[in-house]
Amino acid sequence: MEEATCEICGRKGIRAVVFVEGAKLAVCGGCAWGKKILYFLEEDAPKGGVAEAPRARPEETEEIVEGFGKKIKNAREHMGLPVSVVAERINEKQSYLERIEREDIEPTFPVAKKLEKELRVKLIEKVSGSIAPTAQASKKFSAQTLGDLLESEKKKRD
Ligand SMILES: [Zn+2]
Numbered sequence: 821m822e823e824a825t826c827e828i829c830g831r832k833g834i835r836a837v838v839f840v841e842g843a844k845l846a847v848c849g850g851c852a853w854g855k856k857i858l859y860f861l862e863e864d865a866p867k868g869g870v871a872e873a874p875r876a877r878p879e880e881t882e883e884i885v886e887g888f889g890k891k892i893k894n895a896r897e898h899m900g901l902p903v904s905v906v907a908e909r910i911n912e913k914q915s916y917l918e919r920i921e922r923e924d925i926e927p928t929f930p931v932a933k934k935l936e937k938e939l940r941v942k943l944i945e946k947v948s949g950s951i952a953p954t955a956q957a958s959k960k961f962s963a964q965t966l967g968d969l970l971e972s973e974k975k976k977r978d
Pocket of ligand 1: 826827828829830831847848849850851852
């Protein structure tokens with residue numbers, strides 16, 4: 821994008837469109853001061869991603885562990901329990917539990933929790949999301965943007 825120059829002083833960096841003596845002028849921040857401002861122009865830097873990022877995702881999510889079927893089967897066999905008994909204990913259908921053991925399907929969290937308790941295995945693990953690097957990137961980004969703003973404000977006053 822071509823950088824526009826202020827229609828009053830000729831400096832680069834248009835910040836606002838003002839109304840002066842019946843004319844609309846695109847001007848820099850300094851020249852906009854004290855004028856009737858029609859609207860401010862958007863910064864080039866996108867603002868959207870900065871504020872919304874931190875709360876978009878939970879910091880930790882729970883996931884069913886890999887190899888859950890084998891874990892369940894091993895634990896169940898170790899305890900010498902047939903599928904039907906375990907299924908009955910957790911109040912689920914035997915066929916459903918068999919499918920879980922074959923890893924045709926993942927157990928739901930309530931079912932996984934019941935199985936964890938019943939078979940004393942760990943089926944749910946906490947996975948931390950990529951929230952930390954994202955937040956850091958946002959902070960860095962906004963700091964740079966703020967720095968740029970301050971820098972350009974300083975230049976105008978010189
Ligand atoms: Zn100007």
